[in-house]
Amino acid sequence: MLEEIKKTAAFIQAETRDFAPEIGIVLGTGLGDFADRIDTKFAIEYKNIPGFPVSTVEGHKGRMIFGEIEGRRVVAMQGRFHYYEGYTMQQVTFPVRVMQQLGIRYLFVSNASGGINTSFRVGDLMVITDHINLMPNPLIGPNLAELGPRFPDMHNCYDKSLIAAATKIAEEENIKLQYGVYVGGTGPTFETQAEYRYFKAIGGDAAGMSTVPEVIVARHMSIPVFGVSVITNCGLSDEVGDHEDVQRQGKKAGVRMEVLFRKMIKNLK
Ligand code: HPA
Numbered sequence: 001m002l003e004e005i006k007k008t009a010a011f012i013q014a015e016t017r018d019f020a021p022e023i024g025i026v027l028g029t030g031l032g033d034f035a036d037r038i039d040t041k042f043a044i045e046y047k048n049i050p051g052f053p054v055s056t057v058e059g060h061k062g063r064m065i066f067g068e069i070e071g072r073r074v075v076a077m078q079g080r081f082h083y084y085e086g087y088t089m090q091q092v093t094f095p096v097r098v099m100q101q102l103g104i105r106y107l108f109v110s111n112a113s114g115g116i117n118t119s120f121r122v123g124d125l126m127v128i129t130d131h132i133n134l135m136p137n138p139l140i141g142p143n144l145a146e147l148g149p150r151f152p153d154m155h156n157c158y159d160k161s162l163i164a165a166a167t168k169i170a171e172e173e174n175i176k177l178q179y180g181v182y183v184g185g186t187g188p189t190f191e192t193q194a195e196y197r198y199f200k201a202i203g204g205d206a207a208g209m210s211t212v213p214e215v216i217v218a219r220h221m222s223i224p225v226f227g228v229s230v231i232t233n234c235g236l237s238d239e240v241g242d243h244e245d246v247q248r249q250g251k252k253a254g255v256r257m258e259v260l261f262r263k264m265i266k267n268l269k
Helices: 002-015 089-102 160-173 193-201 212-220 243-267
Strands: 023-027 039-045 063-069 072-078 106-115 125-133 177-184 206-208 225-234
Touching: 002 039, 002 089, 023 089, 063 243, 072 089, 072 243, 089 212, 106 125, 106 212, 106 243, 125 160, 125 212, 125 243, 160 177, 160 225, 160 243, 177 212, 177 225, 193 206, 206 225, 212 225, 225 243
Parallel strands: 023 072, 023 106, 106 225, 125 177, 177 206
Antiparallel strands: 039 063, 063 072, 106 206, 125 225
């Protein structure tokens, strides 16, 4: 797999004339508009990247964007790969491996999720403080010792100093933030009421179908991670989950998330 990762990174380096991104960003469902406002230098569709799977979900454009945000070099994934699409965990996390080879020093992740903390409201931004993984672990299999340890530590999985930076910026910008634990399940079904209650009982605040695999792989490689969930529905209310609604709510809250990400990126060391 390491050879594949290096081959894909070399292809991208050739295509982008060695544009060396400092920061990787993964944009979740409904949050892709942010990518359109990046000062883009290069954009490559996933289908044209050797080794990449092709995104199948509506609302995900499926391209990698190389450009600048507040003068900092970033690579953004407009759309991600989900386990529920039928990809292996290695495929789902392959782009993060490639971004590391390209030189990223930070990973920013975002997603749409269902609130299970009853104080959350639709449209809230939740800073991810920790996660519970209910998917297969992407590190199962031979360990790539060149990239990280066999038994990676998961303390400080979501970087505490980045969370503190977010809190400060949110105060300055008058952005309301929630904080909580993201529970990553396989999907593609939304949770039953009993499952939402179960997620709450085990310590979850929001439920989703992504993010956890990418974060595990980033932490395997010691990359500091910052994550935000946009709360697009409240699981313990009587409303049913709806993919279009998830996209709509994502778009609205995405504007606030963009302000947060931009200022954080600007201030990164
Ligand atoms: N559950 C799982 N994934 C989701 C949800 C949810 O309620 N809302 C948006 N993504």
